[in-house]
Amino acid sequence: MKFKMRLKLQYATMAMLLLLAISCIERSNETIITVANPTGDDRLIETVKVDIPDHLSGITSLVVVDKKSEKELLIQLVDEDGDKLPEYVLFQAAFKARETRQYILKEGERTVFAGDVKTFARFVPERTDDFTWENDKVAFRVYGPAAQAMVEGGIKGGTFSGGVDCWLKKVDYSIIDSWYAGNTAEPGYYHIDHGEGLDNYHVGPSLGCGGTGVMYDGELYTSKNYTAYEVVTNGPVSSTFNLASAPFGPELKKVNQLKTASIDLGSNFTKFVISVEGNDNLTTGITLHDKKGEVNVDEMACWGDYWAPHAGEELGNAIVVDPKYYAGYSQVISEEKDKSHLLMHLKAIDGKVEYYAGFAWSGSQQFAGKEEWHEHLNKVAQQIQSPLLVSIQ
Template sequence: MSISKTTNQEAKPRGIQKKHIFNFNVDIEAVSWLPMPLKCLSTAFLILALAGCSQHKEKALTQISLTNPEDISLTDKAVAIPLEKLEYTASKNYPLLTLDQDTIASQLSDMDADGTADHLFFVMDFEPKEAKKIQLEWVAEAPQYDLKTSIRFGKREAKDQPVQPALEETLSAQDMPKALGFQKYQTDGPTWENDKVAFRHYLDGRNAKDVYGKKTAAISPENVGLDSAGAVVDNYHTMEAWGRDVFPVGNSAGLGGFGVIAKDSIRRLGILVTDTLSNVEQTHFKIIEEGAVKSTMHIDYTNWNTAGNTYQAEETTSIWPGMYAYQNTVSVAGLQQGDTLAIGLSNINNKNGVEELKSEKWVALIQHDSLTYDRKWVMGSALILPATAYQNYTEAPSTGNFTQSYLAKLNVGNDTPVTYYGVSGWELSQEPKFKDAAYFKSYVEQLANQLYTEIDIQIEN
């Protein structure tokens, strides 16, 4: 049920490039009627004209120099270049990036979720301290690339209607499954994924974040969560060739859901599945982009009323290839003095506790155990958080509507965005070494260092 995908139905070979070829073999006989001095002059002018055209074409290419400033390798490192630095106008159409005659998958990205593209986005590998120079050309036809990210969202308005794909949704506090008598959404809400792992958000009022373990790099089937008639059905807790839902969420906020700690009270964004009325007056969901190398969705929470306070909250969720993780950016307006943003990490089935790993730039909360349903498989999960906002962590109480979690406490300003990452490594994924706790910890540390490394970008227009 995904929509607006950029796919590559016919795999294009590597090395796609635009060549400008000019023939300098001038036919002297064609100007034989001219005196010899004029023949030479005519030939010279023609050669100069063609050479000038060639130089003009060469200037149409923008040279971009990229340098990894750190002594670490970077794999599928995200690079985002503001379009204003590339002298971009809508008439320039589509970007084509090349490096040593190889094409680099890229897309125009709307990073501030305002409906207009503002960055050129792609991923690249870098060796320690490596510098690369790539070429950018604007082309009239959109290049086609293998799809490595996706967002799937489907909904229905009545129990007897089939689910239809949709780009956005607005739900009120009354539109809860317990009150409606049926589940409106395919997989309880949107699913987003890359070539490594998949996640889903419970848009049905719970606002928790779940994990799908993927066994293959391919995007999961469109009918996950649906039966043959298009009705909502739970068919994703059964192992399929692509994988399955592996992470129990319960009454937690899953991997990266959030709430607020105010006056020592943990306040959940939303409700439990047994409730009929949400504490969020209106929730608006929208798919911002879905492309070969980046997919993004945005959710606005209007009038989140909890424990006598009213907040306005929003989050923007993105994913790109190569990482067993997703990025989330959250802001909350209405925070009172002493309020703390709480980012949840479900600890259901965890018997090994949590480890706090710190650096100057980031903090990671890491757990590793048989975290999956019935403790059947080993999995690691983690949060990567900015050190500048991190205070400490606590464990949620055993009762209430926000339980079964470790909570990372972030000190953020009122209506100030904060970005963090949810990480998941399942032993049956494409990386079986995730079964080893030390390996998963090493992966989280390496990923965090990569995410917090800024590529040096120099542009020659």
């Protein structure tokens, strides 16, 4: 009898050890992500990027869970090299001042997916060759080689501009497809507000909001229409794409650039990372339209803004620069249409510059006014200068 009892106890102990071993194996597939806000300000929404660790490499069914609330988060798995396997994961979170939070990355089937509220970028063949992108806050577009060729050939309907156009939206869901569909059925559709916003921002041959150029002898030479595009990632958390352009600048001093642009959920800005050849400097800027607005520049925070009346509303266009690339600012005031600009000058480091371009439109009611927008610009500048601290174990 005693022998049988000892045997049962041994079996029970072995079973417990087996369960513990299985539990340890399961837990070993979990990665703890620790994210800290190093600043004394709250960060209402921020994108976190985490490299997928070796023990989860090759797994395409991954989830991220908030360790404290145990809630699954919306994520984006990113495969940049095209091998069908993700290299890193993106998710978003909010942080209080000096707050540290933890998340669990593990294998599992996702239950949280994006709806109509997402980032989105695409080529638009139904409108010549526009390229457009958006998130829940803002939308933008640029113009392609066919649109430039139409202008050069004297064909009506083309656009010759390297500037960035702003689409002013009131809603958080995607509008690109529906606005273009409306415009195909009824030309000029997106120039009228049907309750979602509209495109009434004039670019012309200016820089628009964040186009690029190069300065020689005090003269601005702007880049022209993009010549080729490549969508790298396409939402829901972030969208990234490349835009190539033809050389620009004075003869014998042409500059080449390759733009990598990205837009995250919750941001009023597009981030531009530009590879530059032919010059150590590049210039970006904002068109001043009819020059009835107010230019504001904070050189400590490295941002410049043009706040102006806009078709019965108000519009603030801004450039925010990482300080290491900032090389000062200037204004160009001209009586010639589309030639007046607030210019932010950039110095290339290892052949690259970085900046953020975006806007706030009073019709969207995202900001109470100019002062609140400028406070936001200071926060964006601080986030650029003091990024979140991310570690994994």
